[in-house]
Structures are given as C-alpha cells and as structure tokens.
C-alpha cells in the first residue's frame with residue numbers, strides 16, 4: 001500500500017488564509033498580545049485608585065512619575081447595553097468618524113499617513129492645546145482585530161474585539177520638529193466583549209435589547225515634555241471620563257435602528 005499524499009501545509013502553525021506581513025507586523029503582534037493580557041487582568045488585586053465613577057463607568061489610575069513627569073497608567077471599565085464589541089471598536093478605529101467624537105483634536109488635526117492593511121493604519125494627530133501644557137501631536141499605528149475567547153471569559157460573552165493604538169516614529173514627521181508642538185507617546189488598548197443578556201436566544205434571534213458591551217480601556221501616556229504634574233492629572237481627570245461618556249453615547253446613536261454587526 002502506498003502512503004496517502006502528504007499535505008505539506010499540515011504541520012505549519014500559520015494556516016491559510018495568511019495575513020500579509022509589513023514592517024510593523026512583529027511589533028503589532030507583540031504589543032497586541034501584551035495589551036490584551038493586561039486588559040483581561042481587569043483591576044485585579046493591584047493598587048488601582050478609583051478617581052471617577054459615573055453609573056457603570058469606573059476609572060482607575062496609578063500615580064507614577066519618571067524624572068518628575070506624570071505617566072499615570074489608566075484603566076477604565078464600562079458596560080453599555082445596545083451595541084456589540086465589534087461596533088464599539090469599529091467606530092473607534094475608522095478614521096471617517098473620528099471628528100464626530102474626538103473632542104481633543106485640533107481642526108483638521110487628523111491625517112492617515114499610511115494604510116498598512118485593512119486592519120492597520122498609521123495616524124498623525126494634532127491635539128488641541130490644553131492650558132497650561134504646550135500643544136501636543138502624536139504619530140501612532142492603530143490596529144483592530146477580533147480576539148479569540150479565553151477560558152477566563154464569562155460564559156455569556158459572545159465575542160471579543162480590540163483596538164490598540166501605539167506611538168511610532170516616522171522620518172517624515174520628526175518629533176518636536178517646529179519647536180512649539182511637543183510629541184506625546186501613548187499606548188492605548190480598547191478591549192470590548194459582547195455580552196448576551198438572554199442565554200436562551202440563538203445568535204440569529206438577538207436584538208439590541210439582548211446585548212451589552214463590556215468595555216476595558218487602558219492607557220499610558222508619556223507627555224513627552226515637561227508639564228506640571230497637578231495640571232496634567234487635572235486634565236486626565238476631566239478628559240478621560242468625557243471621552244468615554246461621549247464616545248459610548250456616540251456609538252449608541254450611530255447603531256440605533258441598524259442591524260447588529262457582530
């Protein structure tokens with residue numbers, strides 16, 4: 001008897017369809033894996049300090065400084081009924097909606113510098129000046145994907161999506177190029193889980209009344225140049241709750257009456 005024909009792809013770890021690689025692929029894999037792990041840990045037993053609470057929205061920080069510069073890590077948790085994890089991530093990732101919700105952007109402040117793939121973009125953003133800090137700009141890659149469910153997820157979680165934004169350098173836009181605008185460095189992870197409220201229903205029967213989105217938003221900002229610690233903490237305390245409150249209200253209004261994008 002002759003042996004069955006050998007499938008030469010059989011034992012390869014990456015199964016088709018394979019994603020096209022680009023110069024940031026390896027970094028993105030590493031940062032996304034790390035950020036998802038970190039978001040999944042939740043508030044845990046670490047010493048997070050609750051600094052803002054509005055209904056289901058809770059924001060925590062850890063006060064940290066490096067050479068007198070505030071770099072407080074932030075973790076925010078929220079829970080909103082009526083839209084999916086994919087929808088929340090979609091509106092956060094897609095540039096065409098950015099001006100409709102991002103209130104820290106300067107007029108015409110957002111540029112897509114490069115599209116590396118359908119799920120990965122490089123942005124330049126010019127942010128509004130916030131007194132007493134100098135104006136800030138940022139260059140970052142932004143990547144969106146669905147994340148496989150994990151043993152630690154609740155059994156009513158249907159799926160999980162993430163967007164990670166991470167500062168990067170590009171030659172054509174050097175940091176602090178004009179001496180006035182300071183380059184800010186940020187790592188942001190928006191992880192969302194679709195929660196099914198009625199476990200008896202089949203996925204195809206679910207309406208917006210049957211789903212909720214469990215949101216974890218983590219961020220670490222290095223302000224890039226000196227700014228008074230108390231002023232920066234005041235800005236964060238005001239701007240993060242404003243962002244998450246406004247953005248979730250935006251996703252609610254954008255998705256109302258539309259079929260659910262799972």
Ligand code: H13
Nearest residue numbers: 102133136138140165166167186188239240243
């Ligand atoms: O995450 C938010 N916005 C993203 C889409 O615009 C961009 C953000 C990012 C910016 C820069 C580098 C990497 C990622 O993810 C919402 C951000 C809310 C921020 C509130 C506080 C920031 C205040 C900064 C002021 C410094 C003086």
